Structures are given as structure tokens and as C-alpha cells.
Amino acid sequence: MKAVIQRVKNCTVLVEGNVTGSLEKGLLIYLGIHRDDTDREVRYIAEKAVNLRIFNDENGKMNLSLKDIPGSDVLVVSQFTLYGDARKGRRPSYTEAAEPKKARLLYHAFLEYLTELGFSPAQGEFQAAMEVTYTNVGPVTILLNSR
Numbered sequence: 001m002k003a004v005i006q007r008v009k010n011c012t013v014l015v016e017g018n019v020t021g022s023l024e025k026g027l028l029i030y031l032g033i034h035r036d037d038t039d040r041e042v043r044y045i046a047e048k049a050v051n052l053r054i055f056n057d058e059n060g061k062m063n064l065s066l067k068d069i070p071g072s073d074v075l076v077v078s079q080f081t082l083y084g085d086a087r088k089g090r091r092p093s094y095t096e097a098a099e100p101k102k103a104r105l106l107y108h109a110f111l112e113y114l115t116e117l118g119f120s121p122a123q124g125e126f127q128a129a130m131e132v133t134y135t136n137v138g139p140v141t142i143l144l145n146s147r
Contacts, residue, residue, distance in 0.1 A: 001041035001106075002032040002082040005142040007054050011075045011134035013124040020130070021122030026072035028134050032082025033098040033106050034147070041146040042106055046113045050074070054140050062140075067118070074114055077124035077132060078107045100127060 005027055012022040055064040066072050084092030104126050114121040124130045
């Protein structure tokens with residue numbers, strides 16, 4: 001499983017002009033699911049994301065996690081293109097990405113686990129063409145890989 005974690009002060013996802021998810025501050029997570037991923041990877045990436053100390057403390061140092069910021073939350077967007085392999089030719093190969101049925105199950109398991117961790121995750125729409133707008137603060141962008 002791969003994730004691109006961005007610290008944001010706002011974020012909105014639109015599908016066909018309708019808002020499917022939004023938040024005012026927290027983390028935007030683009031989530032890529034590998035064909036061999038299981039619940040183990042779901043738990044690893046979710047726990048790592050919400051515990052990353054990438055928010056500023058009172059001294060301006062990145063010492064706080066999402067769990068430490070009152071009113072913050074997370075928005076998750078499924079992103080199979082994180083497994084795009086463009087080493088050969090000009091068209092990326094997505095053979096490492098999970099097939100849609102499995103990816104959908106693990107995407108929803110990820111959202112459920114974030115809920116168990118105390119968050120109310122907003123989300124995009126699985127397999128939809130989405131418009132994602134956000135303001136990255138810092139900017140801070142962290143790449144996670146469960147492998």
C-alpha cells in the first residue's frame with residue numbers, strides 16, 4: 001500500500017459537480033492499493049498517517065500529529081495511479097495495483113479503521129473521475145509505503 005499524505009488547511013472533492021467530501025484542516029491522503037495488500041497494510045498505513053508528527057507545535061516545530069490537533073480530520077481519495085510504473089515506454093503500467101473489487105474492499109476497510117481510531121474520514125468516490133482542491137500547508141507532503 002502506498003499513500004501520499006498532505007497537510008492541508010482545506011480540501012474538497014467533487015464528483016460531477018457534487019461535493020463528496022471536504023474538511024477544514026487535517027490530512028489529505030491519496031491511497032494506492034497493491035494487488036498483494038491485506039488488512040495488515042491497511043492498519044499500518046492508517047496508524048502511521050494519523051501518528052505522523054507533521055503539525056507545528058507552539059514553537060513552530062513539527063511535533064504534533066493529527067491526533068493532537070483539535071477539530072482536524074482526514075480526507076481519503078483512492079488513487080490506483082500510485083502504482084503506475086513508467087520505467088518502460090511512455091504509458092504507465094498498472095499491473096501492481098489491486099483489481100477494483102479487492103481495492104474497493106481495502107479502501108473501505110481503511111476508512112473503517114480510521115473511524116475506529118477516532119476520526120470521521122471524508123472521502124472521494126471510488127472509481128469516479130474526481131476534482132480535488134486543497135491548500136497544502138508548509139507545503140508538507142509525505143510518502144508512505146507499507147513494503
